[in-house]
Amino acid sequence: MEPAFSLLTPSQTAVLPLVFDSPHSGIHCPADFNTQVPVEFIKTGWDAFIDDIWQPVVEQGGYLLHAHFSRMYIDPNRAPTDIDPELLDKPWEICQPTKYSERGMGLIRRFALPNKPMYDRKLTQAEVLHRIHHYYTPYHQQLQTLLDALHSQFKGVWHIDCHSMKSIGNGMNIDAGISRPDIILGDLDGTSASGEFVDVIAKAFADKGYKVVKNKPYKGGYLVSHYADIAANRHSVQIEINRALYMHEQRFEMNDNYQHFKSDTAYVAQQLASYVSMQIGR
Numbered sequence: 001m002e003p004a005f006s007l008l009t010p011s012q013t014a015v016l017p018l019v020f021d022s023p024h025s026g027i028h029c030p031a032d033f034n035t036q037v038p039v040e041f042i043k044t045g046w047d048a049f050i051d052d053i054w055q056p057v058v059e060q061g062g063y064l065l066h067a068h069f070s071r072m073y074i075d076p077n078r079a080p081t082d083i084d085p086e087l088l089d090k091p092w093e094i095c096q097p098t099k100y101s102e103r104g105m106g107l108i109r110r111f112a113l114p115n116k117p118m119y120d121r122k123l124t125q126a127e128v129l130h131r132i133h134h135y136y137t138p139y140h141q142q143l144q145t146l147l148d149a150l151h152s153q154f155k156g157v158w159h160i161d162c163h164s165m166k167s168i169g170n171g172m173n174i175d176a177g178i179s180r181p182d183i184i185l186g187d188l189d190g191t192s193a194s195g196e197f198v199d200v201i202a203k204a205f206a207d208k209g210y211k212v213v214k215n216k217p218y219k220g221g222y223l224v225s226h227y228a229d230i231a232a233n234r235h236s237v238q239i240e241i242n243r244a245l246y247m248h249e250q251r252f253e254m255n256d257n258y259q260h261f262k263s264d265t266a267y268v269a270q271q272l273a274s275y276v277s278m279q280i281g282r
């Protein structure tokens with residue numbers, strides 16, 4: 001069985017409490033997926049290359065966790081109960097669908113693209129539980145374990161939840177049809193991380209010439225809200241990168257700017273590492 005995730009650990013001995021997680025850069029489709037949609041549709045939800053783009057953080061003393069499975073199969077950036085009852089063959093009391101499920105993109109996707117259903121059948125509770133137990137929960141357990149260990153060692157931890165976004169949203173997105181900026185930072189309107197930390201991220205991207213927006217329209221998802229606790233010195237920020245900066249959006253291939261962009265994210269990772277070093281008094 002394909003492992004659910006990889007955890008890249010710091011390549012140097014000066015370890016920092018800095019953790020990047022990339023929940024959507026996997027494209028593995030397990031054998032029991034049994035979706036009716038073609039792989040081209042699956043790829044539209046894929047944060048292609050995002051784990052590679054942020055890989056430089058491990059050279060700065062940070063960690064990088066990335067999922068291998070497709071978020072279209074099960075999405076780590078959703079609450080485990082965010083399940084649309086319409087997907088299921090019978091009622092299930094654990095279902096607590098949110099606005100994500102209403103748009104067809106809850107824990108288990110109902111639609112791949114607008115009006116393109118993922119399944120021509122109903123799912124059983126057993127197959128949803130299989131996805132939770134073998135993919136969703138191991139990913140979250142690894143992230144929780146790592147954040148807790150670093151927090152207990154350093155009395156603080158800084159988490160970045162890494163994503164990409166289409167340059168223009170589709171009908172399932174909250175900003176359908178609108179051109180997006182280069183970078184959107186989500187800190188749940190200032191409640192998931194210190195303003196100082198968010199400003200360091202924003203300045204690092206701005207230093208390299210990118211247009212950065214905060215919380216509009218993406219404020220941060222389940223991962224950020226679940227792992228943030230500013231009062232306990234646990235900071236969590238979502239970074240959305242515009243795909244047009246580094247890939248052909250239709251072909252899902254790196255574009256000519258890829259290596260240049262990756263050198264800029266290496267600069268951002270280095271700026272974050274030096275900020276976190278200061279916070280732990282190093």
Ligand SMILES: [Zn+2]
Pocket residue numbers: 024047162163164
């Ligand atoms: Zn994503």
